[in-house]
Amino acid sequence: MKKVIIYFLSLVMILIAPFIGDFVIDFSKINAMDSQDYMVFWDLRLPRVFLAFFCGAILSLSGLVFQTIFKNALITPYTLGVASGSTLFTALFIIFFPSYIYVFGGFLGAFLTIVLLFFISNRINQNSILVQTNSFLLVGIALSFFYSACLMLLFTVSNFEENYSIVRYTLGSLDIVGFDYVFPVGFASSVLLFMVYVYKKEITLMLTSNENAFLKGVEVKKVNFILLLVVSFCVGICISFTGPIGFIGLVVPHIIKIVYKQSAYKLFWPVFFFGGVFLVVCDFISRNLIQSSTLPIGVVTAFIGAPFFIYLIVRRSYK
Amino acid sequence: MLAINNYQSSILHDISLEIKGNTIILGSNGSGKSTLAKVMVGIIENEATTILGKKHHELSRIQKIETINYIPSKLEIFDEYMSVQEFLELSFIGISKIKVQELASLLGISTLLEHNCQTLSSGESQLLLMASCIAHNALITILDEPTSNLDQIKTKRVFDIVNSNEYLQHKIIITHDLNFAYKLGFDIVFIQSGKVVFQGSNEAFFCAKNMETFFGNSVKIVENFVVSNL
Numbered sequence: 001m002k003k004v005i006i007y008f009l010s011l012v013m014i015l016i017a018p019f020i021g022d023f024v025i026d027f028s029k030i031n032a033m034d035s036q037d038y039m040v041f042w043d044l045r046l047p048r049v050f051l052a053f054f055c056g057a058i059l060s061l062s063g064l065v066f067q068t069i070f071k072n073a074l075i076t077p078y079t080l081g082v083a084s085g086s087t088l089f090t091a092l093f094i095i096f097f098p099s100y101i102y103v104f105g106g107f108l109g110a111f112l113t114i115v116l117l118f119f120i121s122n123r124i125n126q127n128s129i130l131v132q133t134n135s136f137l138l139v140g141i142a143l144s145f146f147y148s149a150c151l152m153l154l155f156t157v158s159n160f161e162e163n164y165s166i167v168r169y170t171l172g173s174l175d176i177v178g179f180d181y182v183f184p185v186g187f188a189s190s191v192l193l194f195m196v197y198v199y200k201k202e203i204t205l206m207l208t209s210n211e212n213a214f215l216k217g218v219e220v221k222k223v224n225f226i227l228l229l230v231v232s233f234c235v236g237i238c239i240s241f242t243g244p245i246g247f248i249g250l251v252v253p254h255i256i257k258i259v260y261k262q263s264a265y266k267l268f269w270p271v272f273f274f275g276g277v278f279l280v281v282c283d284f285i286s287r288n289l290i291q292s293s294t295l296p297i298g299v300v301t302a303f304i305g306a307p308f309f310i311y312l313i314v315r316r317s318y319k
Numbered sequence: 320m321l322a323i324n325n326y327q328s329s330i331l332h333d334i335s336l337e338i339k340g341n342t343i344i345l346g347s348n349g350s351g352k353s354t355l356a357k358v359m360v361g362i363i364e365n366e367a368t369t370i371l372g373k374k375h376h377e378l379s380r381i382q383k384i385e386t387i388n389y390i391p392s393k394l395e396i397f398d399e400y401m402s403v404q405e406f407l408e409l410s411f412i413g414i415s416k417i418k419v420q421e422l423a424s425l426l427g428i429s430t431l432l433e434h435n436c437q438t439l440s441s442g443e444s445q446l447l448l449m450a451s452c453i454a455h456n457a458l459i460t461i462l463d464e465p466t467s468n469l470d471q472i473k474t475k476r477v478f479d480i481v482n483s484n485e486y487l488q489h490k491i492i493i494t495h496d497l498n499f500a501y502k503l504g505f506d507i508v509f510i511q512s513g514k515v516v517f518q519g520s521n522e523a524f525f526c527a528k529n530m531e532t533f534f535g536n537s538v539k540i541v542e543n544f545v546v547s548n549l
Contacts, residue, residue, distance in 0.1 A: 071397045205409060207398040211362055211391065216412060216455075217384040263401040 010277040014053065017284050018045035022291065043178050050182045051241070052174050052283040052297075053276035054189040056248055058238045060275020061192055062231040063249025064264060068203055069224050070136060071210070076249035077110075077235045080140035083244035084147035085113030086236065090243075091151055091166045095158045102169075106240030113143065114232030118225065171296035172243040174283050181241045188234040189272075195230045196268050199223060204265040245279070245298050247305025252278055255308075320489065321359060321387075321459060326367035330354045331513045334367070338508075343500045343521075344493045346510035352493045353392070355510065356461045359491070360389040370459070384412050388457035392464040392493075394444035396436045403439070403447055404432040410451035417453065417486075425486075426450045427476065441468040449477055453486045461491045466499060478502070497538060497545040501525050509533060 018041060019025055025045075029037040063076040077083070089109025093102040117140060124135050155163055176182070196203065202223045205213035210220045239245075252275040256267050279297075282304065286295040326334040330351045346352045357363045361375040361383070368375060370386050378386065396406065407419045423429040426446045431439065439447060445468045452460050465481070466474045474496075480486050482503060494500055500507065500521075507524040509517035511533070517524060525545065530538050539548045 068397070207396075207401060208406065208409065209395040209397060211389075211395070214362060215360065215384065215388055216409070217380045219380070257400065261400055263398050263405060265398075 007273075010274065013277060013284075014049065014280055017280050018049045020284070021045060021287050047176055047179050047182050048174050048283065049280055050179075051176055051185060052279045054182070054185040055174070055238045055242050055245065055276075056252075056279025056282075057272045057276035058185070058189045058192055058234050059245065059248040060252035060278070061189075061196060061268065061272045062235050064253040064267070064271050065196060065203070065227055065231050066249070067253060068206055068264060069227060072134075072137060073254070074250070075137060075140075077114075077231065078244065078246055078249055079137070079144075080113070080117055081143035081147060082110045082113045082232065082235060083239060083246065084144045084151070085109040086239045087166075087170050087244055088147045088151050088154075090169050090240070091154050091158075094165050094169075095154060095162050103240045106169075106243070107236040110236035110239050111232055114228060114236075117143070118228055122221075168296075169243045170298075172245040172298035172301075174242055174297055175294070176241070184237055185241060188237040192230060192234040193268070193272055195227070199227060200265060200268070203227075204263075207264055243298070245301055247301050247308075248275060248279060251305045251308050320371065321491075322369050323355075323358065324367050324369065326358055326365060328354070328358075328363075331358070334358075334513075334515060336508060336515060336518065338491060339506075341489060341503075341505040342491045342508060343503060343505045344491065344508045344510065345495075345497070345500060348495075350510045351513045352510055353463055356389055356463055356491070356493055360387050360461060362389070384455075384457065386458045387461070388452055388455045388459070389461045390448045390452045390463060390465065392445075392467060393441070394436065394439070394448050399435065399437055401436050402432070403428065403434055403436055406436050406447065407432075407450060407454060410454035412455055412457075415454060415456060419454075422450045422454055425453070425480070427473070442470065442473060445469060446473065446477075449480065453480070456487065459489045459491060460487050461493070463493045464495065465492065466494065466496055474499070497534075501540075501545045 021040075023036075023040050025041055026035075026037050029035040030041050032038050059077075066075050066077060066080070067073055086106040086109035089105040089112070090102050091105075093105030097105075117136070120139050121136050124139075151166075155166070158166070202213065202218045205216050205218050206220065206223070214220050253264075253267070253271050256271050256274060257264065260267055260270060279301070282300040283297055286297050286300045289295055289300075320340070321336075321338040323334050323336045331354055334355065344352050344355065354363070358365050359368055361368065364375070366374060370378065373382075375383070403423075404419060407422060419432075420429070423432055426449055428443060428446050428450065431443060431447075436444070436447065445465065449462075449465060452462065462481070466477050469477060478499060481490055481492065490505070492500075492503070492505070504521045506520055507517060508515060509524065517529070517533070523529075525540060527540060530540060530545075537548055539546055
């Protein structure tokens with residue numbers, strides 16, 4: 001019953017989100033093609049809500065998948081340097097190839113980082129099906145720092161205008177016009193959800209331990225590689241359109257686990273759905289908290305996410 | 320049934336073994352027993368092991384899980400909320416005549432079915448592992464120290480299961496418990512610092528001379544029991 005109410009409230013939230021904002025929409029004009037209300041609703045608000053939902057869903061579910069693959073509650077595509085990779089490459093594109101759409105740079109950065117991580121992981125775990133998570137996490141953190149250093153270097157060689165674009169990108173943004181960006185992200189999110197369900201049996205076994213999964217006939221390395229590839233592909237698409245939006249991948253899977261108290265293989269859909277809802281809500285706050293302008297979405301998610309993250313760490317230590 | 324032909328690594332040296340039936344692997348801490356088990360089962364990739372005449376990579380996925388299974392000495396579960404029931408259900412590899420409930424009552428863990436695996440005590444998780452290998456029921460089951468965390472009553476229960484042929488087909492048991500090994504009467508492989516120093520029958524192993532050579536004066540055979548000489 002409680003769940004039904006939560007689902008209902010979430011749906012209501014998604015439904016009312018596009019109607020509320022700085023610009024007050026007049027319902028009677030919503031279908032009048034030439035009105036400003038029509039444009040704001042169909043070209044700005046609605047695509048924005050969809051984009052927020054799909055991005056939130058992708059980031060949350062990919063967090064859950066990464067935590068399963070690497071057997072570490074703190075790993076997300078973000079803590080492994082994927083976000084900084086995509087930021088760096090976007091910055092490179094902004095400075096050196098301004099004529100290209102920098103969406104491509106973000107995607108390339110995310111993708112290259114994951115491929116690099118996979119090969120490093122393979123080197124660390126030679127001849128064994130076991131994953132040494134700690135060294136992997138450390139490599140990811142080292143990579144993030146390396147990328148940040150490169151980014152600082154870029155700041156010093158770029159001009160003021162380029163600097164502003166880069167900073168703006170790093171804060172994350174859901175500002176889009178029309179549905180052009182929504183379709184690829186929506187497609188990516190459905191691919192991710194589909195693949196996770198295709199590999200449900202394997203993921204379930206990997207939730208025990210890689211050893212156990214191996215003994216039950218799961219080709220751990222192959223499944224890892226496929227899932228990593230799919231996740232990085234989807235996260236890459238997502239980040240390239242919105243910029244790095246932190247903390248969702250970490251926070252949402254943990255909240256859902258704590259609320260549902262169920263094994264992660266039963267939580268694919270809740271994590272996907274409520275991840276989407278979480279970002280829609282964050283976006284809603286970011287648009288409506290300050291009247292004159294929009295808060296960067298990364299600020300809102302981190303504002304909610306960071307304290308929760310600390311709470312989680314404290315709670316873990318009490319266990 | 321299972322053979323290792325000249326396996327070399329930093330821990331194990333010149334291992335050549337042929338295992339024909341139920342076997343017990345003995346050895347001191349850090350002698351490489353668990354590593355040897357991981358080599359046998361293929362968790363450590365190698366070309367040296369042959370099972371039923373086939374190397375690991377020559378076995379199909381199904382053949383592999385039907386022929387060999389390994390139970391670690393510690394239960395390792397990443398997911399916080401996976402229950403004992405769920406874990407047991409995952410342990411079956413096909414249709415089995417034994418059911419989760421029966422299995423749980425056989426090991427005396429029926430009351431734990433709803434609990435999360437991570438909250439179990441070390442003894443309880445060892446019983447769960449035992450239940451899981453019966454559910455899996457591979458041709459060869461390697462048990463890594465199946466009684467190390469158990470009290471006497473539960474050790475006896477596990478002993479009876481391992482000693483009967485009703486639940487598991489062929490068994491390779493790694494243990495420290497000499498009396499446990501002695502009473503089972505399986506063939507013995509003794510490992511010392513990564514080398515096989517004894518392979519033979521149970522009777523041949525448990526004689527005063529061998530006890531003296533392998534364990535110094537810390538072990539004694541007294542009236543059909545092997546006891547620590549404290």
